[in-house]
Amino acid sequence: MGKIVVPKAPTDDFVGYEILVGFMKERALHSLEGDIVEIGAFMGGGTIKLARFARKHGRRVYAVDNFDPSSDRTEDASGVRMCDIYRALLGGRSLEEVYRETTRGFDNIITINQDSQKVRFPEEQRFIFGFIDGNHQPEYVVNDFYVIWPNLVSGGALGFHDYNHGLPQLTEAIDGLIAEHKDEIGEVSEIGDRHIILLIKR
Numbered sequence: 001m002g003k004i005v006v007p008k009a010p011t012d013d014f015v016g017y018e019i020l021v022g023f024m025k026e027r028a029l030h031s032l033e034g035d036i037v038e039i040g041a042f043m044g045g046g047t048i049k050l051a052r053f054a055r056k057h058g059r060r061v062y063a064v065d066n067f068d069p070s071s072d073r074t075e076d077a078s079g080v081r082m083c084d085i086y087r088a089l090l091g092g093r094s095l096e097e098v099y100r101e102t103t104r105g106f107d108n109i110i111t112i113n114q115d116s117q118k119v120r121f122p123e124e125q126r127f128i129f130g131f132i133d134g135n136h137q138p139e140y141v142v143n144d145f146y147v148i149w150p151n152l153v154s155g156g157a158l159g160f161h162d163y164n165h166g167l168p169q170l171t172e173a174i175d176g177l178i179a180e181h182k183d184e185i186g187e188v189s190e191i192g193d194r195h196i197i198l199l200i201k202r
């Protein structure tokens with residue numbers, strides 16, 4: 001196993017959710033009907049950034065996480081497992097307790113404490129934006145796409161983290177989804193330096 005390097009840069013989330021909120025603002029996604037969903041909330045630092053934006057526009061954020069820091073054993077390019085990074089960051093704290101503390105006071109966050117493979121939204125639930133950063137195994141990435149995509153409105157966006165970021169099977173799975181759904185995708189936007197790819201639904 002390689003040396004665990006705790007991610008630098010954003011201190012309160014891995015992704016830098018300001019970028020995601022900026023994207024929603026730039027594209028005026030709040031002019032569409034629906035809520036926001038994320039799969040993989042971790043400590044909730046990104047969740048509350050989504051929730052602040054959502055609150056301004058009277059929307060909810062659905063946050064899906066199994067709060068089990070041991071469940072994702074995917075190895076990064078240097079052989080470090082995701083679960084070891086999460087445990088190092090938590091330093092013995094309970095992930096769910098940290099998340100609950102971070103998100104306290106946000107009554108527009110709906111937390112779904114479940115394995116994403118068990119999550120499906122009712123047909124009438126609409127989303128304007130979704131973000132996938134849960135388990136990094138390709139079968140989860142594919143599952144998570146199908147949790148959100150059917151409920152994403154036309155003009156809405158679905159993003160993935162870790163695209164082209166040392167997890168070739170994950171990148172391949174996303175490329176496969178893009179190819180398979182090309183007729184339903186109006187635009188693909190990659191934010192290369194943040195390893196984010198966003199699909200805008202036609």
Ligand SMILES: C[S@@+](CC[C@H](N)C(=O)[O-])C[C@H]1O[C@@H](n2cnc3c(N)ncnc32)[C@H](O)[C@@H]1O
Nearest residue numbers: 013014015040042065066068115116133134135
């Ligand atoms: C990389 S972290 C998310 C980081 C977060 N997006 C951020 O930027 O702060 C991945 C999260 O996915 C969660 N996770 C892993 N496997 C999952 C599964 N099968 N279902 C739901 N959540 C899962 C982990 O508990 C962890 O909190």
